């Protein structure tokens with residue numbers, strides 16, 4: 195059908211065009227022909243039609259020009275731990291390869307470095323069965339298909355050559371791996387759209403500032419650590435203090451239209467638990483889960499994080515407000531460390547090579563607001579920070595590149611205080627511009643009473659506190675049970691933004 199309409203259109207155009215020339219014998223020469231098509235008496239619809247099909251044909255032509263008529267192949271010469279070496283191929287960094295396993299199977303790998311004539315590759319799949327001398331075939335990235343509705347972008351950026359994975363509404367309610375393959379047994383993901391996993395961040399000058407609040411459904415965050423649309427926040431915590439539960443509550447209760455969850459480098463068991471018990475069927479319906487657990491290759495874990503971000507970017511570009519949850523940023527950094535050390539990069543800070551610290555902002559900067567008036571990606575990244583270890587280089591680096599950090603402490607969790615957010619140590623850096631000054635004053639009052647009590651806690655415990663000597667401390671002691679109840683929230687309890695702010699005002703007898 196498509197072909198016959200092409201032919202019809204091509205026949206129509208010349209039939210009209212010569213008639214114009216016949217009326218104007220002085221018309222100098224053919225290069226003016228396109229101008230005659232613009233003349234007012236040619237129907238607008240015809241112009242649009244011609245433009246549409248000429249664009250389509252031009253896209254087909256340029257794609258045909260990019261086809262490489264020769265297929266070259268190299269040979270696998272060495273496997274050293276995670277790194278494979280191949281000779282006989284010259285491929286750019288980031289290219290994909292297929293390594294043939296005797297017996298018809300194959301294994302996918304990506305070029306991660308080179309040294310002279312040698313290419314270093316890392317597998318994205320299992321490498322069992324590879325033999326010396328195995329054939330290494332470059333994988334062409336599938337170019338996007340030309341359509342009559344949209345012109346193709348010129349493919350001149352590195353990201354255009356990176357892997358393209360499926361994006362789109364069909365992913366909602368699905369659980370996929372780092373390569374976009376379904377893990378939930380619900381059949382293939384059928385979508386027309388695909389997108390490069392290596393896209394670049396939005397131009398910082400075009401980004402919409404963080405101006406509007408984002409309701410995450412958690413009382414303490416909504417009222418005391420207000421988060422804005424497009425803000426990127428780190429959730430700093432040790433193991434087992436309630437990160438997953440808190441993220442799951444946000445995913446279920448948030449006002450965001452779409453939730454994208456990246457489960458990177460965590461235990462495989464946790465993936466199922468998170469989806470079934472924490473997210474639940476209702477939460478999953480408007481979520482996309484990308485899971486690359488600890489047993490997948492480091493490359494797949496990196497790709498999983500990039501893919502989750504790509505999916506969120508696609509929804510943002512459709513004008514939707516997205517909540518991106520990444521658990522965890524530390525495991526992402528560890529995957530990059532595994533790769534970098536394996537190809538010989540020297541470790542600099544606590545075993546982390548420099549490329550790790552370059553990778554983190556590249557990933558995080560892709561989240562955030564889009565251009566003015568568009569959608570947004572509000573992101574939460576978990577960062578493993580055990581105890582009071584402020585020296586952890588990943589936590590340090592994450593704190594610097596994120597717009598806020600919420601600290602979950604074991605002391606609170608051990609006391610059954612959930613969510614175990616330590617409001618003294620936590621900061622939302624965008625909050626200033628989001629809430630009214632009167633609201634901000636109450637937050638300051640709340641924090642100062644809370645800290646006042648914490649500092650005198652030991653005195654109170656040993657009975658050395660005598661009421662009447664310090665009015666501020668007396669107030670803190672009196673109000674402490676109310677403040678504590680205010681901060682705690684059950685797993686199944688949702689508290690919207692308006693209600694949370696109202697309750698904060700009520701605590702201090704103020705009106706919003």
Ligand SMILES: Nc1ncnc2c1ncn2[C@@H]1O[C@H](COP(=O)(O)OP(=O)(O)OP(=O)(O)O)[C@@H](O)[C@H]1O
Nearest residue numbers: 432433434435436437438439440612613683684685
């Ligand atoms: N809001 C809450 N109300 C009641 N209990 C909670 C709440 N949040 C967390 N918990 C308890 O804390 C436990 C650990 O939570 P969770 O699995 O979220 O921790 P985690 O930090 O993700 O752990 P890991 O580091 O192992 O991934 C839960 O099993 C639950 O019993």
Ligand SMILES: [Mg+2]
Nearest residue numbers: 437438439464
């Ligand atoms: Mg967890």
